[in-house]
Amino acid sequence: MTTIKIALLGFGTVGQGVYHTIRTHQRELASILGKKVEVAAVLIKNKERDRGIEDGILVTDNFEDILAINGLDVIVEAIVGREPAFSYLQKAIYRGCHVITANKEMFAAHGTELKKLAGIHGVTIGFEATVAGGVPVIQTVLQLLNVNRIKKIEGILNGTSNYILSEMRTAGKSFEEALIAAQEKGYAEADPTNDVEGYDAFYKLMILSEIAFGGKPDWDDVPREGISSITGEQIKQAEKLGLRFKLIASIQRAGGKITGSVRPTLVSESHPLFNIEGVENSVSIEADIVGRITLQGPGAGMYPTASAVIEDLIHSLLNRKVKHPSIPHLVKAVPESAGKNEKQNWVMMGLGNSTLKSIPNWSIAENESLRFLEADETTVSRLKEQNNKASFFEVLGEPVLEPNVFEKV
């Protein structure tokens, strides 16, 4: 039986998960591929630390050692940041290796280029692990929605933020207290900016945009807002309305234009993302034939992410054909009516008394002034400028409120 040789770049949580899974699932891999799968080398930063890597496997801090391995088939990259990951993968592709990455920031920035390069060199690039951990959303879009035209994707793509929002709601914690809890559980980094300010969800959204629509919006045109300014008081107000705060990453194509956002959003019970709690991730896909389908599962963690990498390995090695996302998904024009000018429901929180007097509003209790709006993004932007102390949150799903409470603006 011939052998598939793999090198791992990075031996953190994901790298270790892949290493162990390859060892525990030798039988399955051999049965599916008809070949033995072997980890030939591991690239690490500090060679001195003992990591329990089996003798006979090359452990090196020099990427050139990896490239020099005779008959290397696949390079799995699980390091953090754009560089040196991008340069490594470029070299790997030139060298004729299939590549699999779990690096969302690098892939959001350089995925288009890497995919093109891989095409030229006749190798594949797997990136399931870059979005929503073990949830197979990338392959669902690439392999299972071929004829369906995707219209919109809404997702909870950052487990850390979702855990914090869950803790704030269920345990009545402040943002700061919930963040500490997340850090203690290992769900948040010492510097949590990337997660709680929406950067991580943004990178994932850009990767989804490209596979669903064959392109990405200008990054600067995508509003990106995190959850650090959400207060316990706002969460309580939402709860009284039957709504829950979620950090929603959303991308849609309408009128030939791709628009997206990452921001705290109010979700009602009728929406499939309402009940996603803790570190779970979920992605809801609206497509023209099937309607809406939603996937949910572990968004991070050693084995869920390893699962994504290992399943990508099978797709790469069996060389399954997948649709080219730009054909036909950008061929057919979508009606101009949709998009930025479409009206959504909004809740406006934190109105001052003076504002209260001048605009109509609907209060759910004394001392809690809220305003319910049905407005498009442009109008909301204008209102935000006029009411710079108020917060505006879009509402997803049928709100559990009296009908017509949303005032058309």
Added chain:
Amino acid sequence: MTTIKIALLGFGTVGQGVYHTIRTHQRELASILGKKVEVAAVLIKNKERDRGIEDGILVTDNFEDILAINGLDVIVEAIVGREPAFSYLQKAIYRGCHVITANKEMFAAHGTELKKLAGIHGVTIGFEATVAGGVPVIQTVLQLLNVNRIKKIEGILNGTSNYILSEMRTAGKSFEEALIAAQEKGYAEADPTNDVEGYDAFYKLMILSEIAFGGKPDWDDVPREGISSITGEQIKQAEKLGLRFKLIASIQRAGGKITGSVRPTLVSESHPLFNIEGVENSVSIEADIVGRITLQGPGAGMYPTASAVIEDLIHSLLNRKVKHPSIPHLVKAVPESAGKNEKQNWVMMGLGNSTLKSIPNWSIAENESLRFLEADETTVSRLKEQNNKASFFEVLGEPVLEPNVFEKV
């Protein structure tokens, strides 16, 4: 450009959906397949009724006319019942056509045989539409969970029952009233037995069992219970406990044995099936590497089901390799510990006063006598015999109850 010729057997909701979708998505199909897709013929029962089928398409009530079509590539079967569907598909396969079916009862009974026959004759058989409508659960198991070993699948597979349970809970209706509402909306047949007594969910579960585990349990060994005996009172009691009734179809493999059931079950908020309401379907898959992933979407309807058929068409024609489910998924033994002898949480409802005196119980309110048990299936069967007026419901997810309320039996 060459042409793919398709015949549709049946022109009900699904057949019509496929017919229209092929027409509206010509461009997408041509772009993916490099070939034009054409409906060459439609088999119907009553030739006299006008169905708005375009001139030039053969409309016939004789299956032999279909088989006689020159260069026929694919037969899509969307009729009801085991026969004549099974015989038609056998003949289609002998004739060298790819087949795609939406017929769950036929496929649950004859799927193994048809798959074998298709293998011998070098054609493919698509059956995504037989389970959970537009939710791509079949292809997720076959194509996206190759290395993962599936341990358990839990699903809400019957939209009619789920709609009725939702109506009973949210609108306070009785089973009978909710059934009438479902019939008025077209969600339930005049004779609803197949849906409300769990047969439909059972057929789908058997199809899932075979793709996940490479085999099915003996049909007689699978407890199948519907929702017709659930009362409004029981739903209210559950609601007070933070639990919701769902008709859960469940299948698992443990100790080399496959066990399953279809029955009303209590689901808590921590479980992904808790918030599935109305006619939605959902399938939760537990696998050894990834953990639990859950899919949700429309379980029936013209276009969701057509979506499943059309996407199968692509898989058939691109001849994508999929794992053979019996290899490696039955190769590796699963620990003997799990399965029928594993203890679950149960709520016992409808205890008489005499029973109440003799066994420990925990009442949530006066006149509402409940008992909370932690017991295996065998013990519950014994208790059922001893308390034949009581109802026993398994609890999925972490129950929102005081810890240790479940009494070990």
